[in-house]
Amino acid sequence: MDYVWAYFVVIIVGVTAAYALFSLISSAQSTPMEFVNVTAGERISNFLITGVNQMNVTGILYVEYPLAMKNGTYTTITMGESVGYACDGTLAKLIMIKSKVASFALNKTKSRYGCPI
Numbered sequence: 001m002d003y004v005w006a007y008f009v010v011i012i013v014g015v016t017a018a019y020a021l022f023s024l025i026s027s028a029q030s031t032p033m034e035f036v037n038v039t040a041g042e043r044i045s046n047f048l049i050t051g052v053n054q055m056n057v058t059g060i061l062y063v064e065y066p067l068a069m070k071n072g073t074y075t076t077i078t079m080g081e082s083v084g085y086a087c088d089g090t091l092a093k094l095i096m097i098k099s100k101v102a103s104f105a106l107n108k109t110k111s112r113y114g115c116p117i
Helices: 002-030
Strands: 033-038 047-052 056-061 073-078 091-098 101-107
Touching: 047 073, 047 101, 056 091
Parallel strands: none
Antiparallel strands: 033 101, 047 056, 056 073, 091 101
16 A cells, blocks of 8 residues: 555656746746847946946946936946846846947846836
8 A cells, every 4th residue: 555655656746846847948948038239328228338347337227116216326237247127027137248348138028026116
């Protein structure tokens, strides 16, 4: 009798693991990603770029949620840091800097719950 229960548990665990793996793979493939190159004077999401240096990007970060601000904050971002918001599909991650051009990976997936008011 114990053998039957053990067999049943192995089947349930296997099916659950397979479903989890399938969900992970399908969600990774369906994430809309776009690569954007910007220079000083251009805007990516809520970040107005004022300078592109060898190791970082400087600019003015404008807060839009939960309460939009008219004036931005001077900010420096380095490789791997993000600007924007995941809730509205404008999250951009700095992935490369080459000769005064900053490359961002823009994740266009919107939150199903929207942004805070």
